[in-house]
Structure formats: structure tokens, C-alpha cells
Amino acid sequence: MVNSEGNRMRVGIDIGGTKIVAGVVGGDGVVVHSKRIATQTEKGYDGVKEDIIRLVRTVLDEAHIAARAVEQIGIATAGQIEKVSKKILFSPNMGWRNVPLKDDIENAFGVKTCIENDANAATYGEWKFGLKGVPQDVLGIFIGTGIGGGLILDGKLYRGFSNVGAEVGHTILNPYGYRCNCGNNGCFEAYCGGAYIVERVKKKIEEGYRGKIFDLIGGDIGHLHTGIIEEAYLLGDDLCVHVWQEVIEYLGAGVASLVNLLNPQIVVFGGGVIYGTKYLIDEMNVVLKKRAMDASLKGLEIKKATLGENAALLGVSYIEE
Numbered sequence: 001m002v003n004s005e006g007n008r009m010r011v012g013i014d015i016g017g018t019k020i021v022a023g024v025v026g027g028d029g030v031v032v033h034s035k036r037i038a039t040q041t042e043k044g045y046d047g048v049k050e051d052i053i054r055l056v057r058t059v060l061d062e063a064h065i066a067a068r069a070v071e072q073i074g075i076a077t078a079g080q081i082e083k084v085s086k087k088i089l090f091s092p093n094m095g096w097r098n099v100p101l102k103d104d105i106e107n108a109f110g111v112k113t114c115i116e117n118d119a120n121a122a123t124y125g126e127w128k129f130g131l132k133g134v135p136q137d138v139l140g141i142f143i144g145t146g147i148g149g150g151l152i153l154d155g156k157l158y159r160g161f162s163n164v165g166a167e168v169g170h171t172i173l174n175p176y177g178y179r180c181n182c183g184n185n186g187c188f189e190a191y192c193g194g195a196y197i198v199e200r201v202k203k204k205i206e207e208g209y210r211g212k213i214f215d216l217i218g219g220d221i222g223h224l225h226t227g228i229i230e231e232a233y234l235l236g237d238d239l240c241v242h243v244w245q246e247v248i249e250y251l252g253a254g255v256a257s258l259v260n261l262l263n264p265q266i267v268v269f270g271g272g273v274i275y276g277t278k279y280l281i282d283e284m285n286v287v288l289k290k291r292a293m294d295a296s297l298k299g300l301e302i303k304k305a306t307l308g309e310n311a312a313l314l315g316v317s318y319i320e321e
């Protein structure tokens with residue numbers, strides 16, 4: 001089956017710790033049909049792999065497309081991908097080590113399959129479809145529970161010497177800073193990742209803090225999220241002013257360091273924390289302008305991602321090996 005431009009359809013798969021999404025993608029970068037399932041990590045690699053194969057069969061059937069008519073299958077997943085074997089070296093949210101998911105999917109469908117780190121895939125998707133592939137140097141920063149990043153340099157996805165570069169979230173902003181899930185201290189993610197921010201506010205409330213934030217969440221810690229922390233900050237809640245100002249300062253400083261290093265034309269921001277807050281990017285931008293070098297700021301554009309949660313799925317269905 002071909003779309004109106006005569007391009008063959010593609011399939012993108014986005015594997016997350018809570019859900020797996022598979023989508024059929026048309027030549028113009030539009031997801032024509034998609035379906036999601038819950039990730040059952042407890043089934044282990046073989047069980048989840050079978051779930052993914054079944055999910056892809058279902059979306060193809062429902063879209064009335066035969067597997068042999070598919071140009072490429074793309075898999076976006078958290079974790080690092082080995083350069084030559086394309087095995088997933090380690091995926092922290094799935095608990096997988098050295099799994100040959102790319103080969104297994106390729107063998108199941110007989111379709112050329114590509115696998116990519118999810119933040120790289122999302123950056124590529126935003127670049128190719130959101131920005132139409134025009135700017136040659138783009139930094140993608142995706143802030144959700146943690147921070148993922150991707151680089152388009154000289155018009156190409158940059159992965160680094162061993163394929164494991166662009167770990168924006170583990171840029172160290174303060175060697176004596178907050179503990180990061182990677183085992184290090186003071187990573188960008190430990191300061192600005194959504195889960196870490198929520199955890200800092202949660203801890204203070206558990207220790208007895210009562211302020212506007214406590215009223216906003218109706219006294220229920222389960223209702224804490226970064227959007228509501230920003231709201232409390234805007235209302236002048238002491239705790240949230242302290243926490244959120246720190247987030248803004250570190251985000252601005254972190255982006256300034258990366259902008260000084262890479263001199264991108266565009267920094268594109270995505271992820272749940274970005275979509276769920278009102279002024280974070282604008283306030284970050286004020287700090288960025290104070291902290292980055294003038295020459296690096298010249299012509300720099302700060303943009304919000306436009307593809308939402310389809311970015312990785314779309315990107316990876318088009319990435320060439």
C-alpha cells in the first residue's frame with residue numbers, strides 16, 4: 001500500500017516503561033493508525049517481545065496493510081544501542097541487558113528494521129517533520145521524569161564514537177549536587193527531571209511543610225506534579241518558589257553550557273514537564289541569555305516540540321542506518 005505521494009508506509013514502535021505504542025506512518029510523516037498496550041516488564045524480554053510482535057501485527061491488520069508492503073520498521077527505546085550488533089546494551093526501565101530486539105523484529109516480519117535511543121529518535125522526528133529537516137544544527141531536550149537529549153549536527157543524527165553519546169541528562173552541573181539515578185551526583189536530570197523535582201517537594205511535605213502547595217493538591221501527595229508546583233511557585237508558596245527557582249536556574253545554566261559547546265541553530269524542548277508547565281521555557285530563556293556567550297546566542301532559536309508523544313515513533317520509522 002502506498003500513500004498519496006507514492007511512498008510506502010512505515011511502522012514506528014515506541015517502547016516505554018509503562019506503555020508500548022506502535023503506529024503506521026505515511027510518507028508525509030502522519031501517523032495513520034496507532035495502538036498502545038501496557039508494558040508488562042515482569043514477563044521478561046521474551047514475553048514483552050511477543051507482545052510487541054502481536055501489537056505490530058494488530059496495527060497492520062487494522063490498517064489493512066501487509067507486512068511485505070512496509071518499507072521500514074523503527075524501534076525507539078530507552079537505553080543504549082550497541083554500534084555494530086544493534087543489541088540494546090542496557091535499558092534501565094525494562095531491566096534488559098544485551099537483547100537482540102532489532103534482529104528479532106526484523107526476523108518476525110521480514111522487513112528492514114532500525115533501532116534507536118528514544119531521545120535520539122524524538123529529536124530526529126522533531127527535526128525531520130517539525131522543522132522540515134531545514135536547520136543543520138539542532139539540540140533536542142526532552143524533560144519528563146528524567147531528561148533525554150539528541151543532536152542533529154551538520155544535518156545528521158550524531159550518536160558519538162560508540163553510539164552512546166548525546167546523554168544530555170547526565171551532563172554534570174554540580175559535582176556535589178543532588179544524587180542522580182545513574183549513580184552520579186549533580187546531573188542535569190537530578191536538578192531538572194520531573195520525578196526528581198516532585199520528590200524534593202514531596203519530601204518537605206512529608207516532613208510537615210504546609211503552604212499553598214498543600215492546599216492545591218488537596219493534601220494528597222499523589223496529586224503532585226511539576227505543573228502544580230509551578231502554579232504554587234506563581235502563587236508565592238515558599239517551598240515551591242525555592243524549588244522552582246532552582247529548576248529555572250539550573251535549566252538555564254545547563255542549556256547555556258550545551259549552547260556554548262555545540263552552537264546549535266535551534267534548541268527544541270519537549271517532554272511532559274515542558275507540555276505541563278506554562279512559563280518554564282520563557283523563564284529558562286532569561287537565564288540562558290545571561291549565562292551563554294553572546295556569540296553562541298546570536299541567531300539561536302528556542303522552540304517547543306510540535307509532535308508530542310509521536311515524535312520518537314515518527315522519527316525512528318524514518319531513520320536510516
Ligand SMILES: [Zn+2]
Pocket residue numbers: 169170180181182183184187189190
Ligand atoms: Zn545522571
